[in-house]
Amino acid sequence: MSRAYFWVATILAVYCWLIPVAWLLAPSVPLTSWGLEIEPVAAWFGLRASVGTAGFGIALFLVRREPPSRGRLAVSVAFIAAWLTWAAYGVYSVLTDAAGVGLLATVGVEIVAAAVLAWAEFGTRRRAERNAPSVDGLAHPGDR
Template sequence: MQVSFHTLALVTAGIFLLIAIVWLFAPARFLTAWGVKDSAETRLIGRRVAALYAGVAVMFFIARDAEPSLPRTALSVGLVSTCLLLAVSGVVEWLQGRASKGILAAAVIELLLSLLFVQGMSSAPAL
């Protein structure tokens, strides 16, 4: 399944914006789903993470019409790196018993996004 960068950028922007909104206004949703204790400290971290997710959403929304180029490849490689690290850390946290199996849904989405971006980079300029 080949997905255009335009579509992938819009979907990514939407997903990341939704994640940012949840972390900002309802962090207990993720914390509870992941089996992590909801506390003032975890909500503080969640609100700070929301800013990062929102920033990535804005970057991909603005770049949605970018032609194949080194900056577009850099955005894609950065997202793949981020999502793969998040997926691996989620699985490790689950295996170590620090998170419930609910975190695996996030890891699957992160892995899927990574694979879609890697597939889309097959014709992109090399770094």
């Protein structure tokens, strides 16, 4: 188990669980900070969409103790792809005046979350591969 991946996945899981709670308790906060009108449909849609984020949190929490594997990689790549897509859509929304510049703070969080998880996933994977014994017991180029 990688300590870096464990802590990154745990922190991101908790963050993912807090997002729907925030939408449930105070939907006007993100909407106003993003320069959007507070409408019941927007608040409802935000809460519904945030439940998917909670799902990412559950997946990250479940794989946080796993060694590098195809399953952990799949969860990490799905999280990274989704959050970078949300970030790209956020930038697009600001550029087309569909949302205010306040959305860029959320875009920053999405980019940082994806980057930190990528670092934890791919950095720990490389370290694990480097430290793994070779199958034939011989030293190979690149071994330390």
